[in-house]
Amino acid sequence: MSIIEIKGLKKSFGKNHVLKSIDLKVEEGQVVCIIGPSGSGKSTLLRCMNRLEKINGGQVVINGHDITDPKIDINQARQEVGMVFQHFNLFPHLSIKENITLAPVELDKMTQEEADKEALRLLEIVGLSDKAEAYPKSLSGGQKQRVAIARALAMKPEVLLFDEPTSALDPEMVGDVLAVMQKLAQDGMTMVVVTHEMGFAREVSDRVVFMDQGYVVEDAAPEQVFNHPKEARTKEFLDKVL
Ligand code: ADP
């Protein structure tokens, strides 16, 4: 069984049919990049994967849990899916270490002592060992995003979703964040990444999914999508962004 299995997923906002029957599977350890024009439904698709959005039809199964089943413990299921947003949403009144340890301690996943130790390990992975006691306001955008990644990892998720993690960053910060993501990918993390970074999609992902107008138009290896797109819509989009 795939770690993410989405079948016939439909999502509307009123009369706006944003996702029109999405099928998508992600295998354990895969990195899948989702590309596509603004408004095509990329963020909505990610948000349906941890039920930040109510689903109107179809099925989303994460690590064997059908999160569309009304009987499921959604908080439990959500813990398996970490999410990193464009805007990092760190708590300004908490130190970096406290930002990372808050959720696992509150949810009784770890003692404070274990969480502190884990936070330091994660800060080392994201290259910010010296920032444990600092506050978010003293960090650059790129550093904040790397803290947000560490915070997501602290919950030990099965899957990590990224929604345009570098889009709000100054250009000189982008590389550090992408390098951390590439390291996670190499360590076997299952990742779904909505991104405009075509270089990252080409080099790091196992598959590239092109979405347009609420449909998955193309889903193939990066070499295939970038060099031999099947669909005219994919070609048109790539001509604009490459
Ligand atoms: P993308 O991330 O590909 O740019 P989104 O998933 O954000 O696209 O949006 C897809 C469509 O859904 C857009 O038409 C957008 O206006 C609409 N939409 C997204 N979120 C909401 C919401 N909370 N309420 C109403 N419409 C929304």
Ligand code: MG
């Ligand atoms: Mg979006």
